[in-house]
Amino acid sequence: MNALSHSPTPTDNEINLDDFETKHRSSSRLNRFVFAISIFLAVAHIYINTIGTLPELWVSAFHFAGFGTLCALLIPANPKWRDSKVALICDALIVIALVGMVLYIVFFEDALYARGVTFDTGDWIVSSISILLALELIRRTSGWFIPLLIIVALTYVVLWGKWIGGAFSFPGLSVETLLYRSFFSTDGMFGSISRISWSFVFMFILFGAFLVKSGAGDFIIALSRTLASKMIGGPGFVAVLGSGLMGSVSGSSVANTVSTGVITIPLMRKAGFPARFAAGIEAAASTGGQLMPPVMGAGAFIMASYTQVSYVTIISVAAIPALLYFLSVGFFVRVEAKRSKVIATEDNGISITQVLKEGWHHIVPLAVLVTLLIQGFTPTYAAGLSVLAVIVSSWLSKEHRMGPTAILDAMAQGAKNMSTTAVLLVGIGLVVNVISTTGVGNTFSLLITDWAGGSLFFTILLVAIASLILGMGLPVTASYIVLGTLSAPALFNLIAESQLLEMMASGTLPQAASAVFMLADPSALTALAQGMSMDQAAALLAQIPGDFKSMLMNQALGAESVAMILVTAHMIIFWLSQDSNVTPPVCLTAFAAAAIAKTPPMRTGVTAWKLAKGLYIVPLLMAYTPLIGGDAETLLRLTIFAIFGMYALVAAMEGYLEDKLSILPRLLVLIASGMMLWPKLDLWIQLIGLAIFLVIFVIGHKKYSNTVQATSAA
Template sequence: MIGSLVATGRRRKLAAGTKVGVTLAAAAFSAWVIYANLFTISDPLVLGILFVSGVYAIMFVAIGATPGAPDRVPFYDWALSALSLACGVFFFVNATAIADRISLLDPFTPAQFAFGTALMLLTLEATRRSTGMGLTGVVLAFLAYNWFGYLLPPPFGHGVSDFSYLLDILVFTTDGIFGVPVQVVASYVFLFVMFGTFLAKAGGGDFFFNLAALVTGRARGGPAKIAVISSGLYGTMSGSPTSDVVATGSITIPVMKRLGYTPRFAAGVEVAASTGGSAMPPIMGSAAFILAEYTGTAYNEVVLAAIVPALLYYVGVFGQVHLRAVKDDLRPSEDEVPSALETFREGWVFVIPIVGIVWALLSGYSPTFTAGIGVLVMLLASMLTKRTRLTLWQWIEGLGETTLRILPVAGACAAAGLVIGGLSMTGLGMKAANVILVISDAEPLVTLLIAAIVTIVLGLGMPTPSAYILAAVLVGPALAQLGFPILQAHMFLLYFAVLSALTPPIAVAALAAAAIADEDPFRIAFTAVRLAAIGFFLPFAFVWNPALLLLGGPLANVAAVVCGLLATCAVAAAIEGHLGRAVPAWERALLAVAAVAAIAPVPWLAPLGVVAILAVFGRHAMRMRAEAGQAKTMG
């Protein structure tokens, strides 16, 4: 059952001639995206039309209809690809007429009706192939509501909506398929994915892994700590927990198993670490770009607000890994740790593009221009050493691979546009918000709990951007009505959309790790949830205390960071039940309560929490020192 929800079409291994043709077509498409974003001022509707039709044309050739689809491209997929191009040509040629027509008043021509219907159906099939039936089922349910909702009683019913009305909003305006999600993916998300593609192609993934190994490889539980750091570094480039697990987990999980970790724990570490990468600055995942557009917040402000929660998340995961390693006395193998000379001999070039992106963000450049700078600096930096230098064909492959990597995200965001357009047309978003407020009796904490649960449920089996978008339009209005600041509220939803990737029962990131670890994905998912426990706590913390998003004054921000670090360490110790020695149950409960108190924006409560945490830590440190002294005397 779960497998059918997340099963996608099979990525074909194309014959040599077809593969070269698809690579060249995908590379040409990438080159057009660069041109359209950096060198022209494109009409949003035209940009969306050409982007969607181009993506679909490549998708139907590159991805089969079922998980068992053959490598040979059947005639009907060529036909779907051709139909996608035909839709793009029709909408592009008639863009002026479409823009000038008055929505809901001017009737469709037969050609407009036919091509509009075809594009909607192509979107549903593209979504099913690229993301599975989970998101596709959600979209179909919303479409059914939009079409037949007039049959429902108040307050959920709405005015009569025939198919032409639905088609007009969803296809012939920028409120549907060509809405904000596709606009974001067609611009800076695409360019940031291109940056990550060229970074990996030049060997950046190996550099980040070796850098993590250099920092933590010789410590207790070294390989697990390598997984935490390298997955965070890689994840901020990929923006996808699943691809991060596959890319870094194929190395880290076997190494952790050799060290002595159980397959379940090794895979859980990788899943928890990879999931957090989607919320790790400076790039984060595509959902963060959509958040910036939805909230009207500059992307560099989103990045700044995300820094502390992301670091606290990884401190929490790292802390639990460390405590588990100390408890089980797991030590690394020296021959698996690279030297600093080996790491930086040629890997130093990968520091340059990261610095370039950070500089561009801090300088206030737009996300699109920042991504363009990152790609350019990455390509120039790769030419500085022989090992990282890319050939002309590798450049073409990198452009083509960028398009292929964006296919699932583009399909998901186009489908999300169908949902958003329908919600705006029927007013279901506000109705859902009112229902949530009635259920919670407008209590802020209860409303936040409901919002978290709804977001995680929406995210089961679908990409993070889709989960965030649906939560933003369904749950966001309820949080706004209660007066939650827009950035804090949407960051709250973003975090739970990210965490849905590791939350049972589906946990797509755990499914990816299961094949590598040879372990049950449910067991992996529950372990990952335990390791990522601080992630479920953080969104409530930064809504309660905005200084954790660096939204307070300088003194309040510093105090929040310090208290947040102590609270995170306390949560890790409470969960693992170990601080160099076993922690009794009453102290674990005290640490959990003290962690909540420590991040409270209450002048008298936060110091009490800090004192309690330091008292427990100090007690164990003193007892360990005394026991070590006794052992030395006896020895």
């Protein structure tokens, strides 16, 4: 028996990803044309990201035009018109307009600057039509919310910004200036977000497509089933392991759900897990795929661009938080398995040695990728060489050797997978441009700080609410971009100030930083050297002018720590942006899992929301502890207590730990979880919490074992 041949016979429960995300046209001639364009786009982007030296504006315009063409051909304006002659003519006009846009930028950009950036008729027409094309293509792929958001943002700049009073009043720009900044400059739709899209994001999506085509998905599921086969609740852990490993290369929670869920959800239901729980576990685990390095959706690349911290650093500090999240989902699996009497998955007689023997070559491309990144190569270069490693390593397989046809199929699939993401990121660039041009981001950050009363916890709570609201209409990546632009400065300042206040209160502020306080109070040096209360420290810090605070933070905390605090702020926002995947009323990932499990979508969303509680706990740990950027000893302590603390919290929520918990043990377990997770408590308090949890765990395990033995004897 082949260890990697696990895919079940197609059933009514299975969902085809293409059918789930888009409604493709039925014309075979059109499909061949789409295939050819996809190959061309893949080859062109590989060239651009390796040896090409074209201007970034040209590349971004080509990127938008190419993938916009795919969207126009794959997704009709209205499903009812999908094969009508009128629809095809309209789509042909869109394609012609996209091609014309690229040619106009290439041949007429210099003429614009020769005129002193004064628009002529052609500039007005092309820039206006290009923005309208972006709105239409995004509407086809993501619905009306994002186009309406873009329209509101653009009209704010030129129309109604001057009509509103207060902090968000904006005097306005001319339409010509807005069109120039939106279209011709590197700040708008062809700005940094577009650059990230055509470089990092595309290359890693292409890498993921090649991995899937080479059979790596089968290997991941087979490996997960083998590793989890002897575990209590084995099929649930197959979902957790499989979705984590698959998500580390796919970066898409919905794609993760429908690709692994068709296998894991039936497995969990067959083993005895409730159907809604099985769907919720798959949705929660698949959501974690966007938190798992090295891909993390597009988040890691955008975060690296925003923070100016290297991509390698981003994915290295993201690893432990991602591990904690998947463990938290796994704890729900174990608790439910105990309660539902799910012991282990069926033993198919395949050992892990056999799985690795047949599929070890799938590990080679990932090893190549990680090695190249550690050696300092750029992510795009590393991804390009890793694609070659996938092809070469596939030749070691008997069933998935990639010849010319398979290579072309993988390139085409990678381009198709990229199409909706590319159009979306280009369009979101328009919103980001408005935020930076008008200063709305700084205003919003100041308002968040004001509304939260300077409280870090309430600031995170406000960001979480905002992310949920945005997530009802924006995909995760777009939601992170908008929220990161708006609220990251406020979150960064509060985290940095909290660390600065602790140093002031403890008397450990460096002397160079203490000298800054002489500007406000010459007598402060003595108090700073001796230490003070947190209230006194806050009052003293409030006397420092805002212009000097950034200098003070750099001197007190150090440039490296400040950079890690900025990464922490963005990582918190990125994590909170994931909640729309599993939080009703949208929760697309949960809806996908519900369709496979045939469970009520909204109730499945509620279950997934409960099972994904790590999305809220881990960001709080990031904010209040050095979980991002801490030293090895600190990270070890934090990780150990976080693991047991989250397990205790899951048990308290479910009322079950090895056996059913009565009111008093359940309350004690809840208290123990707080003692282990609360960041400001002393080590001895955390140890007491751990001891309480372990005692209740051992008692419950003995009771559970006795019950099982008595049942077996009967």
